[in-house]
Amino acid sequence: xxxxxxxxxxxxxxxxxxxxxxxxxxxxxxxxxxxxxxxxxxxxxxxxxxxxxxxxxxxxxxxxxxxxxxxxxxxxxxxxxxxxxxxxxxxxxxxxxxxxxxxxxxxxxxxxxxxxxxxxxxxxxxxxxxxxxxxxxxxxxxxxxxxxxxxxxxxxxxxxxxxxxxxxxxxxxxxxxxxxxxxxxxxxxxxxxxxxxxxxxxxxxxxxxxxxxxxxxxxxxxxxxxxxxxxxxxxxxxxxxxxxxxxxxxxxxxxxxxxxxxxx
Numbered sequence: 001x002x003x004x005x006x007x008x009x010x011x012x013x014x015x016x017x018x019x020x021x022x023x024x025x026x027x028x029x030x031x032x033x034x035x036x037x038x039x040x041x042x043x044x045x046x047x048x049x050x051x052x053x054x055x056x057x058x059x060x061x062x063x064x065x066x067x068x069x070x071x072x073x074x075x076x077x078x079x080x081x082x083x084x085x086x087x088x089x090x091x092x093x094x095x096x097x098x099x100x101x102x103x104x105x106x107x108x109x110x111x112x113x114x115x116x117x118x119x120x121x122x123x124x125x126x127x128x129x130x131x132x133x134x135x136x137x138x139x140x141x142x143x144x145x146x147x148x149x150x151x152x153x154x155x156x157x158x159x160x161x162x163x164x165x166x167x168x169x170x171x172x173x174x175x176x177x178x179x180x181x182x183x184x185x186x187x188x189x190x191x192x193x194x195x196x197x198x199x200x201x202x203x204x205x206x207x208x209x210x211x212x213x214x215x216x217x218x219x220x221x222x223x224x225x226x227x228x229x230x231x232x233x234x235x236x237x238x239x240x241x242x243x244x245x246x247x248x249x250x251x252x253x254x255x256x257x258x259x260x261x262x263x264x
Contacts, residue, residue, distance in 0.1 A: 075092055
């Protein structure tokens, strides 16, 4: 049977080309394979959002309650230590009872991972990975289907390229390349037949509004009682590439104990 994507593409073909294409398809189907993914060259990616627990059980825990006009006064950050070394932290930045940011540290004390929840559902939708304290890749879920679909890659703290899975099939079908020292990007779509980058689809544009919180944002004013985690301020206030010390202005150590598990 002719794969679905080819059936759609063949609608626009002239009769002669259509007959040739069908003949070729029939010949190849004789090999016993009619999977839509056969011959598709697009790179596959793991789209599962995998949460890493910040488990405080059996470890030293220090919780700080923040009092801020930006929240109901119930915001807090909890830092988890093992043998005097901070291993992770989690924070409710707006006092709604759900954890917004998890930050994890390596044995060298440097940040190695940060997870954040930006949507109303409060499920993790962004994961940043670091090496030696330097941001390497940010994986995002952007279309509310619960799967990763965007991968941003960094070098020297700067966004250099992006890969996207626009169709949700777990394969890359759009590539972005950011020009060093500019706010411009080149975007290439996948060929609908092969999955390879199609040069004919290339477009260039300025992307100053698309840099997100990880490029070179303008300095933001620090709120009166901003909650800081080991990964930095709230995601909208500080880039993941510049981790800050953990703490809360006017902190009090009377926040309720938390399990470190993601709120539903």
